[in-house]
Amino acid sequence: MNSRNKNKNKNKNKTKSETMGILDDLREQANQQQTVQQDDLATQEQQEQYYQTSILPKMQQIFSYFKELIDYLNIIETPIEVNHYSTRYPALVHLHQQDYKLSTDQHGGIADFEKLTEVYLRFKCLDENEESFTHIVEHAIDADQEKEFLSQHKVSFKQNHSIGTIKNNGISFQISKKIPIIFKFSVDKENSNITLNIQNHDNFEHRTQKINPNQVNEAYLDKLARYILRKDKDFLHIKIDDNSKEKIRKKIHLQKKIHANELKEVAIREKNEQQQQEINKVKNKIKSFIKQLKK
Structure with a gap:
């Protein structure tokens, strides 16, 4: 009995220990x-405190600056000429x-x-004399890529049925000559900065810039405005010092060397595989010849 009670107590203690x-x-x-x-x-x-004290005032400054700018532009009503907008579509030549x-x-x-967490500046590049142009692609896969590109850049289009003439076979698109352009400023609380996304301003390009709130001042906004009004093309150009250029050159040279070595390895492997295939063929012929002799 005593031994049974001891075992029971041990089991209880063990269970209690496991539970704890x-x-x-x-x-x-x-x-x-x-x-x-x-x-x-x-x-x-x-993040919210930094937004209230450092980011929000800059977003308000951005909004106020461009509000005044476009008020003046819409009063003046003098369109800015944009020539040869796109290398992809030469028809967009005078907008x-x-x-x-x-x-x-x-x-x-x-x-x-x-x-304020977002500010959008929208405008258009358009041809006042011609609403659209015809663009022809050769294959169905090209047509799919064309539709994807135009949809991505929010350009209106109509796809016509397949056409065929003696001189030309292909799929025809009627594409609008009205290009929507967007400059979007958005708050990035997590990274304590402002993100500028630029869509379609030049040659359908999509560019992004991270802005430290301390960067936003009258000089910065003036330079950006000059870029928007196509008076200054250098707003988003990155200046690279000589040391950085040398590092980039070395990196490219190393990548080319690695790529060349990889090509050599592939060539050697293919050659070895061909040789092995030839050896196997010879072996199979010998085996086949031996079998015939045994018969």
């Missing part, structure tokens, strides 16, 4: 999770830049000035 171990593990996990949540909350509060609009959301509305 599980509780300790769960307690530790819960504490860790609470710590992470508290850290996240503290980070969010810091006019006009119709400037400012908003604080993607739908064209105006949000609370004290809660």
